[in-house]
Amino acid sequence: MSRSLLDVEGLTKHYPVTEGVLRNEVGRVRAVDGISFTVDRGETLGLVGESGCGKSTAATTTLRLEEPTDGRIVFDGEDVTAYDDAALKRFRRRAQMVFQDPTSSFDPRMSIGESVAEPLRVHGMRDRERRRRIVGDLLDRVGLDADDMDRYPHEFSGGQKQRVALARALVINPDLIVADEPVSALDVSVQADILDLIDDLQSAFGLAIVVISHDLGVVREVCDRVAVMYLGEIVETAPTERLFEDPRHPYTRALLGSTPIADPRRRGQGTRLTGDVPSPSDPPPGCRFHTRCPEVILDEDYDIDDETWRAVLNLRLRVVGEGLDLGAARRYAATGDEAGPEAVDPAAVKAAIREEFGVPAELADRAAESALSTALDRVLDGDHDGAAERLADAFPTVCRRERPGLVPSDTDLSATEWAAITELRAWVATLADASEEAVLDRLRDRCAEETDREGELDRLAVRAAFRLPEPLSDSDAERTVGAVVDSLLTGRADDAAAELYGTFGSLRESACHLDD
C-alpha cells in the first residue's frame, strides 16, 4: 500500500470577526491558512509552533471537530470534507483525539471504566461484560491495572489520567490518533513515561499519530517527521533528525535556538527573536515571519551588517505600519533639556528615533545613510507616507513583497508547481479502488470545472485542469507527473497514486526566499 493514511491539502480555517446586530464580517482570523501534510500508517508526525500559530486548530479541523473553511482532507482514500453525518461518525471511530488537560477531559462522576467504555457504547457495543473485558485489557496495556476500572478520575495522578485518556482513545481500535499537547500538563519525570507509552502503543497497534506540541524536546522524542508552523502556515517539514541537525527555515532555526539547553557551558548561545507573533487577523504580507526574521534578504547591495539591516527594517516596518510616535521621541530627546519637547533640536529627535530602534548614529554605507536620513526628515515634517515610500524604495525586500510557498528541497520545482502537485496527489488519493469508468468520469468532471475546454479528455486538458505547466522545472518531477497523467487517462488510479507517493511521498520542504 503506497498511499498515505492521511493526506491533507490546502487546509484552511478562518474565523470571521463580526460586528453589530447584523453580524457583518469585519475581518477574519486566519488561524490555519492553507497547510498540506501527509501521515503514513505507523508514522508519527509532529506539528510544532508557538501558541497562536494554529496547530491546535489544524488538529481539530483535520478531524472535522470544526468545519474547515477550505481544503481537502483525504483519509484512507476518502474525502473527509465531503462526509455526511453518518459517514463522519464512522470516520470518528477510526480517528481519535487526546487532549492536553487530562483532568478536564474526564467526567468526574463516571468511573474511569465507564469513561473508557463510552466510545464503545456510542458506537453500538451493547454487551456490558464484553465492554468490561476490553477496557480491562486496555488498562493493562497502558500500564494501569484492570482493577482500576471502578475508580474515579480524582483518585489518579495527572500522568495516570493521561494513560486512561490514551486507553479511551484506543478502545475502538482507531487508525489515527491526534494528540494535542499530550504531556504539557505533566511533570518532566512523568512526561518521559507517557512518551514511551505513546511509542509502544504505536508499534503495537500500527497507529498513525499526529502529535501537537510547543515543546521541541517532546517532538524530537516521539516523532518521525516534523512540520513547523508559524502564523497559520507550515514553514518547514522534514524528518525529525534532519530538522534538528540541519534546520533550513530561519524560523525553525530561531525556535531551536530559543530552547534552553540543560548545559550551563552553552549558556547564552541561542538565537534571540525580537518581538511577538503578529496577530493572525492581520498577518504581515509576503513571508509572515519577515517582521521577526533575523535573516531577511535585502535586495539592494548595501554595505551594512545583518544586525543593522534588521534594525533599519524594524524602523521601516514601524513607519509603514502603525507609524512612529513622534511625541514620545520628542519627549525622550528633551529629557534634561529646559526648552521642553516642542522646542527640541530636530537632530536630537532623529538621534532618539535611531536609538529606540538600535540603528547606528550613522550608517557606514553612504547611499543607505542618505536614504534613511531623508526618510527621518520626512517623518519630522509629518510626511509619514513620504517617509514610508522613501524607505520602501531604498530598502526593498523580497520577503515582504512575495509570499514564499513550500518547496521541496533537492528539486527545481517552483512553489506553484509544488502546490499543484500536492493538490493532484490529494485528488488522486480520493480515487482509491475506483473503477476505470469512475476515474475517467471524475477526470472529466474536473476538466469541465477547471477549464473551458469541451469534450476531449487528453493530456493537455488534464494538465490544465490541475494547473500543471508542461514541462515542469524539475525533470524527475516531470517524468513522474507525465506518467501519472498517462495512468489517469487509462483509468488506472492506483498506479497514479503509487507513482505520486513513490516520488513525492514525504519530501523535505521549506518555505523561504533564501532557498530560491
Add this chain to the structure above:
Amino acid sequence: MSDDPLLSIRDLRTVFHTDEGLVRAVDGVSFDVGRGETVCIVGESGSGKTVTGESITRLIRSPPGEIPDGEVVFDGQDLTTLSDDALRDLRGGRIAHVFQNPQGALNPVYTVGWQIVEAIQLHDDADQPTARRRAIDLLDRVGIPEATRRFDDYPHEFSGGMKQRVSLAMSLATNPDLLIADEPTTALDVTIQNQILTLLDELQSEFEMSILLITHDLGVVAEVADRVVVMYAGKVMERGDVFDVFERPSHPYTRALLDCLPGRGDGTGSIGGHLPPPTDPPAGCRFHPRCPHAVDACREGEQPPATPVDGDEDHVVSCVHYEPGGDPSVVRGENGGTVPADDPAADGGRSPDVADDGRPDR
C-alpha cells in the same frame, strides 16, 4: 557591601494543617543567596519549591499554613520574627515577587501605568508626575516599545510576554534587593521565554539585585543560575554551583531529573514511581522508594545530612553514599557502574524499590 549572603535560610520548615493531616511542604531547608547572585530552586511539582519562595516573606496563608521552625535572615534581619507591618513594607519593597501567571498579577480594570504608579507610591512618597515618569522609564527598561503610549493601555491589550514584562516592571518599581521569581517563564513560548530570561539577566546587573528563581525546567536553570538548589518532597537533595551540579550531578535524584529531559537524544530514562504522600513521607531519604541505588541505610532515620561532595563545601548532597564510609561511585556509575563485591551497597544497588510496585507513575 558586606560579605554575608543577602538571604540566608536555615532549617526552614513550613507546614499546612489539612483535614488529611499535617503536610510538611518544606521540611528543613537551608541555602543562601549571595548579593548579585542568581539562585535557582528546581524540582517537580509538589517538591515544596514554591512554598519555600512564599515562606521567605510569609506569603503563605495562615492558617492553615505555619512556619514552626527555621531562620530566614535577610540582610542581617530575621524575617520569621518580623511584625506583619514591617514585613508588608519589605514585600514589594526590598523583596519583590514575580509569579508564573502575569494575567493574575495584573488588575484587569486599571491601566498598567496606573498599577506601576501605585506600586511606586506605596513605598515612596513620590508625587504623581515623578511617579509617572519613573513608571514610563521602568516600562522602557523592561523592553516595552513606545512605553509612553502603552502607559495608558489595559493589561488585556498586551500579549503574554509583554504582560510578564509589565509585571516585572511593577516588581522593579521599588528597586528591590531580592527578586523572587516563581516560574516566570513557564506560561510563555520558548522564543518569548528566551527574551524574558535575557531581560532578567540585564536587569540583574542594572539593578544590582539578587534573584531567586523557582522553576521545574533544568534548561532554564542552565541558562541563568549561578547556584542551584535541587528540592524533592520538601527536602534539599543537592545544592551547589551550577557547573558542579550539571557536570557532576551527585544525588541520584538530580541524575534522574537530568536523564529524563526529553530530547537529550540519549534515550530518556524515566524516574518511575511517584512523589511520596505529603502527609506521610517515608523515613530516611525521601527519595529512597524511587532510587535505584537505595540501600538499607537509606530507609531509616532522618534525611541524610548535607555532605560535601569531594570535599567541596559549596557543593553538598544529602545521600548516604557520600557520607564518610560510603562510596559515591555507586551513584556515579564509575567503575562501569558495578559495585565492588565487599561493598555493603552491592545488593541494594541493583534492586530498586520501584520494581516492587511494578506499575509506573504511581
